Amino acid sequence: MDAVLEAGGLTRRFGGLVAVENYTLRLAAGDLVGLIGPNGAGKTTAFSLLTGVLKPTAGSITVKGRDLTGRKPHVLAEAGLARTFQNIRLFADLSVLENVMAGGHLRYGASLLATLGLTQAFWTSESRITEAARAIIARLGLGEFTDRRAGDLSYGDQRRVEIARALATEPVALLLDEPAAGLNPAETKTLTTLVRKINDELGIAVLVVEHDMRLIMDLCRRVQVLNRGRLVAEGTPEKVQADPAVIEAYLGTRRQRAGHA
Numbered sequence: 001m002d003a004v005l006e007a008g009g010l011t012r013r014f015g016g017l018v019a020v021e022n023y024t025l026r027l028a029a030g031d032l033v034g035l036i037g038p039n040g041a042g043k044t045t046a047f048s049l050l051t052g053v054l055k056p057t058a059g060s061i062t063v064k065g066r067d068l069t070g071r072k073p074h075v076l077a078e079a080g081l082a083r084t085f086q087n088i089r090l091f092a093d094l095s096v097l098e099n100v101m102a103g104g105h106l107r108y109g110a111s112l113l114a115t116l117g118l119t120q121a122f123w124t125s126e127s128r129i130t131e132a133a134r135a136i137i138a139r140l141g142l143g144e145f146t147d148r149r150a151g152d153l154s155y156g157d158q159r160r161v162e163i164a165r166a167l168a169t170e171p172v173a174l175l176l177d178e179p180a181a182g183l184n185p186a187e188t189k190t191l192t193t194l195v196r197k198i199n200d201e202l203g204i205a206v207l208v209v210e211h212d213m214r215l216i217m218d219l220c221r222r223v224q225v226l227n228r229g230r231l232v233a234e235g236t237p238e239k240v241q242a243d244p245a246v247i248e249a250y251l252g253t254r255r256q257r258a259g260h261a
């Protein structure tokens with residue numbers, strides 16, 4: 001299967017520190033990949049490189065075969081990479097529908113001229129965006145919240161709305177940055193079901209960066225493990241859990257912390 005997102009040899013230095021070195025990822029349609037690693041392993045840096053928030057010191061990023069290395073986050077978003085944030089970033093005062101429509105505007109927004117002139121093109125695109133947003137909201141089981149103010153929802157429901165907004169951009173890949181942070185166990189379970197459904201039913205490739213090891217092992221078909229900026233293992237959850245390099249990465253970090261204490 002062709003890759004929708006490919007990262008080759010991604011490296012990022014901060015002064016003398018190499019935060020990520022030679023990180024490689026191949027995400028094809030339908031892939032569901034988890035990225036884990038102990039504290040300071042480089043997960044956030046890798047995520048920021050993939051989403052264009054940080055520029056790589058070396059390496060490349062291609063989306064659907066297009067080289068987008070070093071391009072800004074909005075360019076990657078327009079090319080089909082959707083993301084969520086560690087700290088949910090919804091428009092709290094807008095309704096759930098309006099939040100999800102904001103995703104659609106990125107994809108189908110009418111041109112400025114059409115908007116100012118309120119031409120037929122504007123109304124056509126506006127009604128198309130509204131209908132698409134409603135369909136996504138229904139598909140994700142959020143129908144009861146459609147007209148509610150986003151800021152009034154529980155944290156778990158806000159997370160789902162954020163994912164709905166990401167889907168409204170019609171992405172080829174969805175990148176989730178610690179989606180379970182701040183969720184209770186029941187909300188985490190609902191989230192797991194939702195992400196699996198998106199991946200299974202819509203065929204959208206998913207990359208999840210998480211601290212919650214259980215979620216990653218339950219959810220993902222393939223897991224990558226970073227340690228000190230380098231990939232030390234990649235494979236099925238079963239294979240990765242039994243890998244001595246992974247066990248050492250986590251134990252080593254714990255030993256280090258015990259040493260500092």
Ligand SMILES: Nc1ncnc2c1ncn2[C@@H]1O[C@H](COP(=O)(O)OP(=O)(O)OP(=O)(O)O)[C@@H](O)[C@H]1O
Binds near residue numbers: 014039040041042
């Ligand atoms: N902007 C920065 N400037 C300097 N060093 C940085 C910067 N961002 C990250 N680092 C360093 O790069 C390394 C990797 O950090 P990163 O935040 O990517 O790891 P992480 O796996 O996401 O960690 P955590 O699980 O604790 O969030 C760390 O040593 C960190 O201190």
